[in-house]
Amino acid sequence: MKTPYPHQSVAVEMGTDRNMLLCDDLGLGKTLVCIEIGRRAAGMPKLVICNKNARQQWHDEILDQDPNAEVLVLDRIEHGSRFQRDCWIITHYWVVAVFGRYIAESALFGLVIVDEAHKFKNKKTDISKAIKHIETLRKVALSGTPIEHGPRDFWSALNWLYPYSYRSLWDFNQQHAEMKKVWTPNGMKMRLTGKCVNPEVLAAELAPFTLRRTKSDVAPWMPEKRIFRIPIAMSEKQQTLYDFIDGVEDIEAIEENGDYHYIPNQMAKLIKLHKIAA
Secondary structure, three states: OOOOOHHHHHHHHHHHHOOEEEOOOOOOOHHHHHHHHHHOOOOOOEEEEEOHHHHHHHHHHHHHHOOOOOEEEOOOOOOOOOOOOOOEEEEEHHHHHHHHHHHHHHOOEOEEEEOOHHHHOOOOOHHHHHHOOOOEOOEEEEOOOOOOOOOHHHHHHHHHHOOOOOOOHHHHHHHHEEEEEEEEOOEEEEEEEEEEOOHHHHHHHHHHHEEOOOHHHHOOOOOOOOOOOOOOOOOHHHHHHHHHHHOOOOEEEEEEOOEEEEEEHHHHHHHHHHHHHO
């Protein structure tokens, strides 16, 4: 069992007291913080939503911190499932998108953790809609890269954390996102530039429930991150498809449930390779 460092203890207290957006730098122990918050929700089920390849890491770290915990890693949720006991449920985004209704009906959770929260920044996706229907007493959104294309990337997570304060994406963009006029075939439109109008104002607004710290801020004694590049050869199937995709025209068709979607070649390449590796 690990004893939280001072900067982690600060995050644990915040996450216990309120819904929290935790955006600390890589290596500062966001997972440990969430586990400690969950341990305080004793007697209730806890739900972790993460990438498929992160499930085992969550499983191992929860048991490392609390060897007596009941941890369930689920690839599907059956209709009629009920989780009324003190346990951890770990699942990934696809399961939430497909079985979101069953998850919402299965329990009142003491804590829901959404890892890599920038994954559901589009409010119209099935994942975003499903996550927002799950009832819980406490919410924690984790993200090392909360903003990729501008302030609007924050909004879906904020709407989940505090739905009564962040009801309108339009109002949020009007207040924080820079817009400019552009000509389109349908006339002049207002488009987002990706810049924040006033970063200091947005930071002050988010400060009561958001933590964004770097190693140099809170843990300068930690060693620098080391990156090792390990080349991995494609499987025969991957290489065959890669060679085929690489030789097609600029526009490629992707077949999905009998429908064909035409997208740029490079995107088609990434989608197909991702499906093979998943």
